[in-house]
Amino acid sequence: MSRMNDTTIVLRSMRARLFSTTTTILMVAIAVALMLVLLTLQSAGRKAFERGSGNMHLLVSGDASPLVAVLNGIFYANAPRRPITWAQYTELAKSAPFEYAIPTQYGDSFEGLPVLATKPEFFEKFQPNPGENWTLTKGRFFAAPFEVVVGDAAARTTGLTLGDTIHLSHGAPQSLLLADPGAIKPHVHDEFNYTVVGILGPTGGSHDRALMTDLTSSWIIHAHDRRKRADSKAATTEADLLDSDRLITGIYLRLITREGSDTPANLPQVFDMLRKNAAITVAQPRQELEKLFVIVGGMNKIFVAIAACVLVSSVVSILLALYNSMEQRRQQIAILRVLGASKGRVFGLVTAESIVIGILGAFAGIAIAVVASQFAAQWLHAYVGITVAAVLDPRTAIGIVMVTVALAGLAGVIPAARAYLTPVAKNLRPSA
Amino acid sequence: MATTQDTRDATKPLVVKGVRFRYRGTKARDISGQERFDLLAPDFEVASRERVLIAAKSGAGKSTLLTLVAGLDEPTKGTIHVNGTNVHSLFGAARDGFRATNIGMIFQTFNLLQGFSAIENVLAALLFSSVPKAEHASRAKELLTRLGIERHDAKVEALSVGQRQRVAVARALACGPSLVLADEPTASLDPENAAAAMDLIVESCKQAGAALVCVSHDAGLGSRFDRTLRLEAPGSMASPTQEPLRAEVAR
Secondary structure, three states, X not given: OOOOOHHHHHHHHHHHOHHHHHHHHHHHHHHHHHHHHHHHXXXXXXXXXXXXXXXXXXXXXXXXXXHHHHHHHOOOOOOOOOOEEHHHHHHHHOOOOEEEEEEEEEEEEEOOEEEEEEOOHHHHOOOOEOOEOOOEEEEOOOOOOOEEEEOHHXXXXXXXXXXXXXXXXXXXXXXXXXXXXXXXXXXXXXXXXXXXXXXXXXXXXXXXXXXXXXXXXXXXXXXXXXXXXXXXXXXXXXHHOOHHHOEEOEEEEEEXXXXXXXXXXXXXXXXXXXXXXXXXXEEOHXXXXXXXXXXXHHHHHHHXXXXXXXXXXXXXXXXXXXXXXXXXXXXXXXXXXXXXXXXXXXXXXXXXXXXXXXXXXXXXXXXXXXXXXXXXXXXXXXXXXXXXXXXXXXXXXXXXXXXXXXXXXXXXXXXXXXXXXXXXXHHHOOOX | OOOOEOHHHOOOOEEEEEEEEOOOOOOOEOOOOOEOOOEEOOOEEEOOOOEEEEEEXXXXXXXXXXXXHOOOOOOXXXXXXXXXXXXXXXXXXXXXXXXXXXXXXXXXXOOOOOOOEHHHHHHHHHHOOOOOHXXXXXXXXXXXXXXXXXXXXXXXXXXXXXXXXXXXXXXXHOOOOOEEEEEOOOOOOOHHHHHHHHHHHHHHHHHHOOEEEEEEOOHHHHHXXXXXXXXXXXXXXXOOOOOOOOOOOOO
16 A cells, blocks of 8 residues: 655655665664774673672782783783792781682693683682672583683683593693794693593683683692603602692682672781782782773773764765755655645655664664674684673663764754755756 | 735635746846836736636746745735735745645646655645545545556656656645646647647546646647636836736637
């Protein structure tokens, strides 16, 4: 059944200039998608960083600065250079009322993924997200040396499953972006078999792409390297460990807190006390991450500003497309005026057309952004090593749709004014 | 100032009095200092259902007179009443709404909305009128059928010249106007088709009960009309006083 209303006129007008309309919608869609992907990844990236520190209050390491300590100790950026001895650890663990003081050692890798050696209390007390304990999708946590549990993303990347036997490599992995093709290949500890006993559930943080094993096994394989230099046929067990073998690279600390509070009152005092020890570096991960975001925040703003410029440019393309079409549509406008359409109604029709293009572009942009965010997240995970949950924030998406539609409405004003001022009689003549 | 509603002329579809028109930006006075106009319209009235031909040569201002009657341009002087309402005392949307409801227009090149179907073109005329929305579709279909258009949903570009002419007539009559203005409706047709088209317009207006004012350079069409007025270009006037053009009753 034929219908005739303002919507019919707007849609028919858009269809009459199908190529121009489609390309304009596409330009708006790309601009909206760019803006959404940037904002989504910015937000998801920040959350991914914030999640890594879990419920710890302090991080201790031998690194040169607190920020480097956080990047190495939580985000596996590099293997910390300066180790902490077991004696230093035991002394520190007794120095304050800690809820936990979990030793960690990061210096090995598997197929380019970091391996964190730690104690079972890492899974019992450290929460990867505040208020959320570790979960397993398969198997159990490690309970003995040479058992390994695999992070969610690491399991998907490597395809490891329960019962698999693996060999660790000495040294932290290099991301593919930073990899030097001429670099010496890492030493593989193939004398010791590690057995996969568990696959972790996803946490959305940096630990998802790591493997976790028992600290003692890590000490044994490095002690074995020492012993082989003296005796190539030497076998190494826990009994052969020296104090100099018992090294760690980090300590996750959490102070006892009152129920219902995550911020202990004595945190500043304990922080200051630990800082007096020149042999270690103490970091408050959340503060360090805040500093990091302040540093990179300016860059983010530049990216968002560029995306905003692209969005405005795309809206200008609506203006140009409609403005240029006015020349061809003078007769149509004149006919509508003769039939009784007021100047205001003609103005409204052109503005509505601009808004419809803006709406279609914005929604197409959201669809593109959903797909592009997933690709970007996969790329970031594969090449930069950051695990981000690239889920569009509905409020952000709605906000950008509203801004786009408002800008499209504004862009329609100039062509609409041209339509408003179209001389009717002149454009009804045969030569018009 | 003329009142919006003139009860004396309320029954007459059209009353034109002392209408003068000068294009914007043109000189107001000629070399001799006399006030100059581009159109000097005769005073005339059109009765209900009356058919009037305004015959004139090119440049006399035939089309301009119709755009003034339709309220699409402002006369420099004079008044035009349609159904007793001074068209130019209405402004903006009120005038547009008045035109949509009271006046139908037919053009030489039909001026149909390209990309729209035959029925959509007729519905477009109803869209801006005061005709109840529930009647739009049935009225449009009935008109097109009565005028011999079978393919209501065919795009106007796909119709023959004669069919387009019929769609244009249907559109002009859609809102049930008391006055139809036809601007050189046969100028682009060969004599045979022109005669058929003119018959169609005259007959359709007669059936619809609308008065018809048709402007044409072809005075030979006069046999179909109740009266013929001759309009001459201001420059051809013998009298320097620029008296209104002669209104000649042909029959």
